[in-house]
Amino acid sequence: MPRSKWLPAVCLVALLASLAVVRLREWRPGLFSIGDSEIGNVATGALAADAEQLVRGLLSALFVLGLLLGALALFFLPAFVAGTRKHHNTNAIFALNLLLGWTVLGWVAALIWALTQVNPQIPPPASTGSRDEPVG
Numbered sequence: 001m002p003r004s005k006w007l008p009a010v011c012l013v014a015l016l017a018s019l020a021v022v023r024l025r026e027w028r029p030g031l032f033s034i035g036d037s038e039i040g041n042v043a044t045g046a047l048a049a050d051a052e053q054l055v056r057g058l059l060s061a062l063f064v065l066g067l068l069l070g071a072l073a074l075f076f077l078p079a080f081v082a083g084t085r086k087h088h089n090t091n092a093i094f095a096l097n098l099l100l101g102w103t104v105l106g107w108v109a110a111l112i113w114a115l116t117q118v119n120p121q122i123p124p125p126a127s128t129g130s131r132d133e134p135v136g
Contacts, residue, residue, distance in 0.1 A: 075101055078110035088119050 073080070078101070082093040093114050100106025 082114035
């Protein structure tokens with residue numbers, strides 16, 4: 001998968017994880033209870049509480065992972081832009097982003113540099129002869 005398609009996928013995962021956590025918090029405590037008897041409610045209630053806690057923990061971990069991946073994708077956005085545009089200084093932009101991107105100024109500078117005009121690869125002019133040849 002090309003690097004330029006990672007960012008929307010990571011943002012989608014982060015959004016879905018956050019929506020799942022929000023929906024999970026709206027659930028009622030008796031959601032997992034099964035049965036009408038006193039003993040059945042106690043046994044299944046304990047299992048339901050454990051299951052609910054496990055599901056909440058897994059969704060919280062997924063939410064945090066989505067946030068971290070989203071933040072990482074946003075942090076390296078200038079490098080993604082430079083790579084997608086096939087900028088002639090992609091490696092230098094990545095290095096600037098990696099080393100100084102944690103400062104807002106370094107990140108903005110890397111993004112502006114990534115958005116500057118890309119120089120086309122112009123082949124060197126063909127040699128018609130050497131200037132060092134004696135005239136004769």
